[in-house]
Amino acid sequence: MHLGEQKWTDTAELKGKVVVLPLGSLEQHGHHLPMLTDSMIGGEIARRAEAELGDEAVFLPTLWTGASDHHRAFPGTVSVSNPIYVRLLVDLMESLIGAGFRRIFLLNAHGGNITPGRMAIYDVQIQHRDMPDLWLAFSSWWQIAEAQVAAVEGLQAKMVTHACEQETSMILRLRPELVRLAVARGAVIPFESAFYSLDFQRPNRIDVPRTFDQMSETGAIGHPELATREKGEALFAAAAGEVVAFVREFARGETFPPA
Ligand SMILES: [Zn+2]
Numbered sequence: 440m441h442l443g444e445q446k447w448t449d450t451a452e453l454k455g456k457v458v459v460l461p462l463g464s465l466e467q468h469g470h471h472l473p474m475l476t477d478s479m480i481g482g483e484i485a486r487r488a489e490a491e492l493g494d495e496a497v498f499l500p501t502l503w504t505g506a507s508d509h510h511r512a513f514p515g516t517v518s519v520s521n522p523i524y525v526r527l528l529v530d531l532m533e534s535l536i537g538a539g540f541r542r543i544f545l546l547n548a549h550g551g552n553i554t555p556g557r558m559a560i561y562d563v564q565i566q567h568r569d570m571p572d573l574w575l576a577f578s579s580w581w582q583i584a585e586a587q588v589a590a591v592e593g594l595q596a597k598m599v600t601h602a603c604e605q606e607t608s609m610i611l612r613l614r615p616e617l618v619r620l621a622v623a624r625g626a627v628i629p630f631e632s633a634f635y636s637l638d639f640q641r642p643n644r645i646d647v648p649r650t651f652d653q654m655s656e657t658g659a660i661g662h663p664e665l666a667t668r669e670k671g672e673a674l675f676a677a678a679a680g681e682v683v684a685f686v687r688e689f690a691r692g693e694t695f696p697p698a
Contacts, residue, residue: 441489442497454539457496457690459682460531461485462556464505464549467513467651469602469659471623472610474515476602478503480609481548484580487679488686496686497540502531506551512652521555528559532575536563541572542689546682547579550601574692576685580678581605583685587677595665600625600639601651602659604666605674612671623663626655 445453463478473479482501489498504527507518519527532543545556560575567573581588581599588605589597596604603625611618628638635643638660651658 440494440497442499450538453497454541456494456540457542457544457686458499458535458540459485459488459496459544459546459686460499461501462505462528462545462547462549462552463501463503464507464518464551465503466505466507466510466516466518466549466551467602467658468606469623469625469655469657469663471619471659471663472602472607473614473617474517475503476606476610477505477549479613480606481546481580483609483613483675484548484678484682485546487675488682491679491683492686495690499531502527505549506555507549509551509648509650510658512650513658518551521558524552524555525559525562528556529563532559532563536567536570536573541570542574542692543576544686544689545575545577546583547577550579553577553579574689576689578685580682584678584681587681588674591670591673591677593667593670596640596661598639598641600660601655602657602663603661604663605670607663607666608668608671609674610671611666612668612675615668618666620664620666623659623666624657625659625661625663626657627661628654 461481463481465474468476478501485498506521506524507516508520510516535543556577560577564575599605630637634645635647
């Protein structure tokens, strides 16, 4: 169910449920994908999960405002800085906590939201350390469904990056009329390091931040030209399935007393 469709007088009955807040962005996605890509993907995963969960969980609208300052060299990107994004998430969570909700899941669809998103849940949890029944969770769809995403048939890319094979497949599935596949080109950076990968093709052991204009001329990474609708459907199904499974587990979650 959607919180926005309820009356405020219903809130007291709903506060025992898990609340899911999908996090998106509005930023450049190469020459071939719409700037709202991450919000569309996060919104669709949430829509599928909500359809499956029904009254089991409460969904908020997808937050389109993201932390995308590393994309701002590409005009059209609309972003808030990391400190403002942390504050925004903290205030949204505090509204929910004030209403009585005690299990909040931030379901992320944009890489730039990871660092401030994690900071926000840690800050709020520390602020409420006298509230042991408060549980906060954060994950990105490619993280919660990492094994299932890697198992999708036909994918050449092992990692989800940006305006890449995976994201392009998902928008092809969802809004094909918005994809310019003929001009889909992404950067593949021939960079050798045992420690980190500039184009996110391997897991990093060292964090080395670069802005997107320092990495890609088009703004995309990888091989978006390999995208298909079928891969997109498989990715949505994988992500939504894991979100449903986690929300059900989170709803049951025990409250562990300090040992
Ligand atoms: Zn994206």
